Amino acid sequence: MARKVLYTVTLLGLLLPFLFITDFYPFFRLGMFAETAKQSGPQEKFVLLMLTKKNWQALPADSFKLSESTFHDLARNHIHRGECEKMLEKISALLPQASELKLIRIQPSSDTNLVATWRKR
């Protein structure tokens, strides 16, 4: 009985993400790099700028305790939810020296644009 349950669970766990092209956590779709570079769309990049002595300085994600990929995903998701100011507010708590922050989006297909600004009150 237990054996059949394990067979069923693991087989469904492997096949359902394959069929529906999505993750059913803890089972994953295994489509890493399955799309050609062209199909996967333009790669956008996000940069956090901090005002230091009247100069804008780009900060690496690890300086506010995030990995580059996590920062990238957080930025994209916050833009979608319209919560970029909230995101900068949270980052500012990790950068006590920050007085002003800017989030920039760089897209190869269009101009670089300013997504959000945060100023210390």
Next chain:
Amino acid sequence: MGVAGFLLLLFPLFYGLGLRESVVAALEGSPEPWLKSILEIFYPRYFIEKNRLPASFFVSKADQVIFRCTLLGILLASLYIITLVKQVTLSTQFLYTPSHEKTFFWLRILLTCINLLVWFELYNTVLDRTAIQSFYVPRSWFKLLGPQYPSAPMIHTLGIVWLLSMAAGLWKRWALASSILHLLFFGWFQSYYFGFEKIDHSFYTLFLIYLCYPFYCYEHRVSGEIASWSLRWMQLLIAMVYILTALEKITISGLDWLAPENLQVRLWMHETPAGNWLAQYPFLCQLSLGSTWIIQLSFVCIFTHRRLSPWVLAAGCLFHWSTFLFLNIGHWLHPWILAYVVFIVEYLPGSARHKAPNKMPEIPG
């Protein structure tokens, strides 16, 4: 099996009978509430990705789902009809493998070492992320654990208990309890590890092993040589993961996936010295893509030509190391390589495969 096959074939039927038009219209405009709820369950990233990708991208995904359902539906229905007409039953005999107490011993030792590495990564990352807990968003069933990120003392306590239970797993007597606890702790820590709006499949093959390992421990309650199905099942799952990976590539991109530009663009994006060098040679890029696809598909040999398994695993290691060297993805001790332990234990001294058994162990059932 037959019912599942015929049910799957209903998808293309409804899709062809007008559902596709509704899906295309919804994806090109604004999805109706019923489609929106389906998308939220099956493809939550749609609402983020639609800002950067055209509607045609999502329509081709919907077509692809129907194509895959048709393919699997036909396969399952055909198998069912064949078993019905020819009056044969599908044998699971091939799942049974002689497993000696010594194999269990090696698996306990090696899995404990691997688990220690997993523990180190999850425990340290979850602890480090207490600093950025304001970004924590539980996803899917992680929500059951509540919206709060755990405190540092709680992480320390659970981390130490996890470590102790892991050590207990070295002893045969405690292996079953330890394996169950390890699965629970792994799930708990991973839920916070992936709670920052990013999940990936780094630990996926190890998770599949963790899911089956308690069954293996349970089978080994008795001493001596047994006919184990769970070890073979772990091996089959790992093989299936690679085969599905290869199938994903060919079903999504077709032969375009093998075009050298596909790898060149990715190499330029990841910017490693080795990758920049490789990107200059289209022929080598094409060769690398072809080899990747063949290596991933070659895991089918684990079902068909088990003697080739060591070569397949060596090729698998080469693939992961190349990914690290050229694309800076993973590392030398990639968790997917560590998962090969379920194959390696059979070749270690004293294990069933290492010593030629006098007679096949009895198959239960």
